[in-house]
């Protein structure tokens with residue numbers, strides 16, 4: 001494939017997201033039916049980012065989406081991820097409610113969707129949701145996904161759930177005030193300690209303490225700490241959010257090092273006539289069948305990078321992995337939260353996203369030549385928005401929604417109360 005010019009094909013992306021919103025999703029999404037709230041989030045948030053949510057949907061359609069989200073609200077607080085577990089409020093008892101539980105990530109995405117759609121959250125069971133949240137926290141400070149039979153915390157435990165719980169608390173607690181001050185809060189100190197304990201030796205954050213650093217979990221870690229820090233009144237800023245601290249600087253270094261010109265994929269490289277270009281893709285024999293007798297002379301010749309091979313540089317999520325569209329988001333969003341976005345090569349990242357993973361029918365694929373999907377399409381656009389791409393609204397890196405939607409939250413009277 002020859003390179004398409006590096007232009008953001010806005011009209012095609014609008015068509016892609018509208019197709020996802022108004023027609024059936026491809027069959028590959030069937031297994032994700034239980035993640036409907038997340039798919040709805042990517043779709044609606046994508047159109048918001050493109051600035052066409054209000055012009056390409058009718059007020060009746062938007063009201064319909066809002067009603068569907070409220071239909072996913074659990075009477076005892078929080079939201080379910082899809083309607084499949086709902087057996088009707090009239091049939092719900094304390095004995096069977098564990099089979100239709102509120103879900104931590106879905107609650108966060110439901111609230112964000114309502115904000116994007118302009119709802120004032122007045123029908124959200126705010127008190128109940130804030131009472132449910134501490135019940136989801138484990139003794140090590142982390143959060144589960146759902147409350148199972150007997151009120152047992154089930155699932156989760158990694159940094160994703162820490163981020164969604166802290167984000168839900170941020171949205172619903174706001175700056176405090178008389179209606180929330182009496183509600184038992186989550187254990188903020190334990191959560192912050194758990195998150196910071198996930199920082200690995202190389203500066204990145206793993207899914208738990210002593211795990212391999214991973215950009216997705218790193219984003220969730222910094223998101224969680226940012227949410228806590230935004231609401232902290234007299235608390236000390238964590239060292240990983242403090243410029244100059246070893247924790248902060250080593251994380252910046254790790255994040256910046258995730259930018260890579262190793263794109264993977266099946267396409268021929270740009271400079272296919274250059275000497276040794278095909279050896280680059282061949283796995284060293286030693287990697288397949290380790291042998292101490294391996295002749296160093298038999299190892300493949302890996303040519304040094306050239307101007308052409310460095311034209312496109314996306315991001316990976318772990319050391320020695322290929323670039324992937326969504327990691328442009330996970331790494332850039334984290335660097336944005338740390339105010340260090342200027343350290344990456346924005347031009348080459350843009351070339352990668354627009355020239356290699358932007359799809360001809362709109363949307364973005366995971367890697368070179370892959371079909372578009374909702375997650376990579378939204379995250380690809382958000383990554384470009386961080387870099388000021390024309391035609392995209394600006395985005396809050398922790399909430400991962402437009403600043404317009406964040407301003408709507410912050411304008412709600414109860415949110416501002418304690419400010």
Ligand SMILES: [Zn+2]
Nearest residue numbers: 324326327366
């Ligand atoms: Zn990805």
